[in-house]
Structure formats: C-alpha cells, structure tokens
Amino acid sequence: MIKPSKPLSYTVLGLGYAFLYLPIVLLVLYSFNESKLVTVWSGFSTKWYAALLNDDELLSAAWLSLKVAILTACSSVVIGTVAGYVLARFGRFRLFTLFAGMINAPLVMPEVIIGISILLLFVNMEQLFGWPEGRGLTTIWIGHTVLCVSYVAIVVQSRVRELNMSLEEAAMDLGATPLKIFFVITLPLISQALVSGWLLSFTLSLDDLVTSAFLSGPGSTTLPMVIFSRVRLGLNPEMNALATLFITVVTVGVVLANQFMRAQERRRAEEMRLAFVQE
Template sequence: MKPNRTLQVTALGVGFAFLYIPILSLVVYSFNESQLVTVWTHFSTRWYAALAQDDELITAFWLSLRIALLTAFASVFIGTWAGFVLARMGRFRGATLFSGMINAPLVIPEVIQGISLLLLFIEMGKWIGWPERRGFVTIWIGHVMLCMSYVAIIVQSRVRELNPSLEEAALDLGATPFKVFFAITLPLISQALMAGWLLSFTLSIDDLVLSAFLSGPGSTTLPLVVFSRVRLGLNPEMNALATLFIGVVTVGVIGINYFMLRAEKRRLAGLA
C-alpha cells in the first residue's frame, strides 16, 4: 500500500472512529442494568421498559413528531416554489430582497430568530388576539421559517442543473407551464425534494433553541424534555431513547437510499 493511500485510510478510520465510537457506546450502555451510565453491570432491557412507561417523554415525542412532519411538508411546499423562482425567474424587481429573505434564516443565529418571533407573536396577541398563547402552532411556524430556507437552496441548486431543453420541448408541444412543472420538472427534482424533506424533518425534531422561545405550557417538545433532564444528570433512560432514534433513522436512511437508487436506475434505463 502506498504511503499516501495508508495516510488516507488512517485519517478516514480516525474520523469514523471519532464519530461513531460515542454512538456505539451509547447503544451498548442503553442495555446496562446499572443506574450509572458509565458503570457496566450486566445486560438488561429495564430502561426500555421504563421508557415505555414515561408519559412525559412519550407525550413530548408525539408532539415533536407531529410538528416535524408538518414542518417537513410545509417547508418542501414553500421552499420548492422559492427555489424554483430563484433558479428560473432571472432578475426581477425585488429579486435581491427576495433572495436575502430566503437566505436570512441560514445565517441569523437561532437565538435572534427565536427572540424576534417571540416578540412578533406577543405583539400580534396584543393587536389581533392571536395567538392567545404559545404552543404547537407557534413552534411549527418557527420551524417552517428555518427549514424552508434549506429546502429552497437545495431545490435551487438542482433546478439550475437541469437541461432546459426538456421543458422547452414540452412547451413547444403545447403544454402549459404548470403542466410542464408537474409532469417534467417535479419528477426530475424529486430526489432534491426528498433530501429537503428529510433535512427539514431532522432539523425540526432536533430543534431546541426556537422551541424554547416559542413553546408554552403543555407544548414541551422532546428536545426540551431531554435537555431539562440531562442538566440534572445523565439518565440511562436517555440512552434507550437515543438508541431507538438511531435505529429508526438508520432504517429510514437505508430504505430511502435504496428506493432512490432504484428510481435513478429506472430513469437511466429509460434514457438508454
């Protein structure tokens, strides 16, 4: 093996070890009988049973899941149109402002965004009576504001890579712009939409800062519950929860990659 090759393999191995050894240790200690997360006694699933009986965590999980699903769909819907406009509409009056507003959530710290939205909702409540209190809807709005920017950037990059001759041919044959978008453009950017959906879902279900500012009584998300408990000390129950998340995410990523590769193979076979 050449020296450069050896160095590359070593660096790659160290990087993977740095990333995955902590995750592996977390999974292993989730099956630990001891209440001390760093002291192994013997194998047990007691913390998974305790997790199933933890009403606070289960309630917070379902709330975070609902918010994340709605955020992902709304972000893809809004971000797709925004990205398409940025990629295809060229220069128009207000284009710089529009682009800046789309990109702003990517560079503004979440603390600033959370404070801004909190003040906005407070003033709206004074003037129009909505929202009456912070909760599910306010968290969802904040997450959509953040995630749609990521989707718009992903879609914009993918649309710019497309060959416009396909859409132009469809227009020449009499198809309307909307028909061209839904019949040709949308299938071609479907992988970008899937990537944007997954990224939005992950950012939403993992968000702590915005949720802390926009949540209210009875609307505590899972990251807020976990953070409040971890501050008081490590709990093996958190290891069990994290292991379940790792398992679900791993299965989901493998499944989505499998279907995306199959779709790409079918597309290439159709072009051959």
C-alpha cells in the same frame, strides 16, 4: 506532488469515522446497561426500554416533537421548492436581492434572534387579532418552518440549475402548459432534492432547542427541552434508550429514502434511454 499512501489514507478515514460514529455506538450499547450509572457497565438488560414506556412526560414530548418535525418537513418542502425554483429560473427580477436575502437570512442569523423575533410577532398578533392563542404546536411549527425553508430552497435551487432544459422545452413545443411541465417533468427530476430537503428539515426540527424554548408554552414541551432539563440534573439511562430508538427510526428512514431515490434515478435513466432509442 507527493501522494499519500493507501494505508495512511485508510487510517485517517478510519479515525474520522471513529470520531463521528463511535460515540453513537457507545450510546446504543449503554442503552442496554443494567446499571443506573450511565458510564459503568454492570450487565445486559432491557429494563430502561420498559421504563421508557412508562415515562409519560418523555413519551408525550417525543410525540409532540415527531408531529412538529413531520409538519415542518412537509411545509418547508412546499415553500422551499417554490422559493428555490424562483431563485433558479426567474432571473434577476425587481426586488430579487431582497427576496434572496430573506430566504437566506435564517442561515446566518443567530437562532436566538429568530426565536425572539417570532415570539414578539406572535405576541403582537395575539393582542391585535386574537391568534395564535397561547404557545403550542402551531407556533413551534411556524418557527421551525421559518428556519428550515432556507435549507430546502438552497438544495432545490442548486438542483434546478443543473437540470437540462431540453425536456421542458420539448414538452412546451408539444403544447404542455408551464404548470403541467412543472408537475409532470420538473418535479420528478428534482425528486431527490425534495427528499433530501425533507429529511434535512425533519432532522433540524427534531433537534431544535432554542426556537422551541421561545415558542412553546405549558403542555407543549418538546423532546430536546425535556432532555436538556433532565441532563442538567444528571445523565439518565432512559435517554440512551430513547436515543437508540430515534437512531433506529432515522437510519431505517434514510436507507429507505436512499433506495427510493436510486430506484427513481434508474427508472428515469431507463425511460430516457428508451426515448432516445425510439427516436
């Protein structure tokens, strides 16, 4: 078997990273471009960031998308954790196939179909029960949660199946209830999966366009919808400035989350080492 040389491997790796991240670097650089033409550099300037602060439509849409993304990430982690734990630990119970299919359906179903289905559900519910009244943050939040629960459930399910059950069995032998075992032992052990699922749900919700278009109403336009409508009329340097701010916030969030998970992992490893030493 012929092994590739190191220079070739590094070249391929460098090209791959360049393909992924060079457009983002260019976007950040052109956010400081003085020209109105996005692709023509005419000098360094921060005026587009100042213009962004005066763009009420863009800021309100960004704030709405941020609120929806945070709510979606939190609700998806709660529901997805329960679903993933059931799939991993409860075995093949009655209607297991139906339950697993319902959890995994949003992964393979076209987003247009999901958006139309949820919209029809809300329309019928409003006619029968008077709720929800119109379309807004609540309807978008529910729709995004439906999309993101599947991703969290899969991440949690895979993590739970990898757990060593000896700690849980030892706690059960010492008299701990299943509920206490879940919150005191299982949840800390799968905390990395929960953080990963939260970040993934946050990103998917913040980026969603199709479902938001179906479930939004007057006064509840999300950021992707505003950007899509403006880009159709031509590129705007304000978009580069806004994207740079989001990239900065997301990067800082990912770095902090990674540091938190590594610290938690080191702390658990140290606690387990001390526990074995004491034995």
